[in-house]
Amino acid sequence: MRLSAMGDVAMTVPVLRAFVNQYPEVKITVVSRPFFKPFFEGIPNLSFFAFDEKVRHKGSLGLFRLFQDLKALKIDAFADLHNVLRSKVVRTLFVVSGKKIASVDKGREEKKALTRPENKIFKPLTTMFERHVKVFEELGFSINLANPIFPQKAILDSEILNIIGNSHQKLIGIAPFAQYDSKVYPMDLMQEVIDILALDQNNTILLFGGGKKEVEVLNTLSSGKENVINMAGKIKFQQELQLISNLNVMLSMDSGNAHIAAMLGVKVITLWGATHPYAGFSPFNQPLTNALVSDRNLYPKLPTSVYGNKKVEGYDDVMRTITVQEVVSKINSELN
Numbered sequence: 001m002r003l004s005a006m007g008d009v010a011m012t013v014p015v016l017r018a019f020v021n022q023y024p025e026v027k028i029t030v031v032s033r034p035f036f037k038p039f040f041e042g043i044p045n046l047s048f049f050a051f052d053e054k055v056r057h058k059g060s061l062g063l064f065r066l067f068q069d070l071k072a073l074k075i076d077a078f079a080d081l082h083n084v085l086r087s088k089v090v091r092t093l094f095v096v097s098g099k100k101i102a103s104v105d106k107g108r109e110e111k112k113a114l115t116r117p118e119n120k121i122f123k124p125l126t127t128m129f130e131r132h133v134k135v136f137e138e139l140g141f142s143i144n145l146a147n148p149i150f151p152q153k154a155i156l157d158s159e160i161l162n163i164i165g166n167s168h169q170k171l172i173g174i175a176p177f178a179q180y181d182s183k184v185y186p187m188d189l190m191q192e193v194i195d196i197l198a199l200d201q202n203n204t205i206l207l208f209g210g211g212k213k214e215v216e217v218l219n220t221l222s223s224g225k226e227n228v229i230n231m232a233g234k235i236k237f238q239q240e241l242q243l244i245s246n247l248n249v250m251l252s253m254d255s256g257n258a259h260i261a262a263m264l265g266v267k268v269i270t271l272w273g274a275t276h277p278y279a280g281f282s283p284f285n286q287p288l289t290n291a292l293v294s295d296r297n298l299y300p301k302l303p304t305s306v307y308g309n310k311k312v313e314g315y316d317d318v319m320r321t322i323t324v325q326e327v328v329s330k331i332n333s334e335l336n
Contacts, residue, residue, distance in 0.1 A: 001031040001090065002081040003051055005179075007256035007281075008128070009036045012081055013043075013263040014284045015132040017150075018143050020045045026141070029073060031066075038238045039263070042151055049073075060089070067093040077139045080104065081132055102138035104131050111279055117301045117312070127280040148285055150265025154242035163234055164204060164243070169227070170335050172197060173243075173250040173266075175208040175257030176221070180308035182274035183253045185319050185327075191221055192324045193251075197331065198225045206231050206243065208257055249334045251327070254308065258283045267334045271327070273319040274310070276303035292330060295321035 002012050009032055016028060020043055027045050034050040049070065051057055057066045067090050070078075078094040080087045080103035091101045113121040133143045156164075164171075176190050197203050205225075207218045209232040218230040231240065241260065244250065250261035250268045254275045261268045262283035269290045270283060277291040296302045298321055304312045 001087050007259040010259035063089045079135050102135045111306045124278045125280045154245045169204040170248045172205045173247040175252040178253040178255040183308040185271045196328050274305045274308045279306050292322050294318040
């Protein structure tokens with residue numbers, strides 16, 4: 001069970017792919033929101049159970065119905081990869097029914113030590129992927145994440161090809177948004193990155209986002225450049241996943257798009273502001289050198305937050321210490 005958020009759900013995918021490959025005799029049932037079902041399509045021995053937040057599984061009675069629905073599937077063990085109130089209720093019901101359970105340890109105290117302004121303990125923490133592995137180990141299944149398996153690149157349909165063109169250009173994805181402003185690269189600098197990349201006519205730059213405000217920003221970023229295409233609102237989510245699987249590289253903030261690209265086996269470059277990859281949320285199977293971080297010499301309190309939801313006075317411009325040339329050079333090195 002993992003209900004949200006998008007990036008966190010995507011981070012379960014590489015672990016589950018490894019699980020079903022190493023334990024082909026075991027059936028996995030993923031409990032999550034209906035929107036995330038495409039993440040898990042094509043994974044053998046895995047079925048998806050849609051959590052109905054608004055009707056059937058709403059409230060305390062709804063959680064009991066969820067337990068009954070899952071019990072009817074003859075579940076033998078319950079892996080709580082969320083560890084929030086809802087999942088705690090469901091796993092408790094499984095314990096009472098005599099089933100084995102395990103839940104993820106989010107390492108809250110370690111994360112507090114990493115992000116506190118004084119007496120900071122600045123060191124890499126256990127990754128979320130390793131934390132998920134530990135949950136399955138408690139249930140008796142040791143998982144090896146080395147030599148990961150990724151899905152093949154999707155065959156792009158005519159609707160996508162009509163938008164991006166049916167060429168053999170290098171596809172660069174850019175997802176310039178995040179849930180919190182403290183994780184977003186300044187748009188004037190992002191415009192410079194895009195302008196430089198667009199000078200190479202062998203590149204096609206695809207911009208990802210959603211919502212009216214983001215679409216407007218992406219339209220500005222892509223304006224006047226034939227090889228820069230705003231994909232927001234033009235294709236369905238399933239098609240977006242297919243397109244991302246075909247990217248040569250994805251440039252993303254510390255956000256869900258980074259984890260989606262990584263779960264599909266795409267090279268990912270991430271930009272970090274208030275947060276830091278040491279907190280354990282670096283995209284799967286990506287080298288630490290692909291995580292471009294803000295300057296801690298100039299801003300020693302970094303990271304100031306695990307999720308980017310805390311504002312610190314004087315730290316609004318930390319991401320300006322990540323230079324445009326640094327970003328462009330990293331993208332070009334991955335393309336080559």
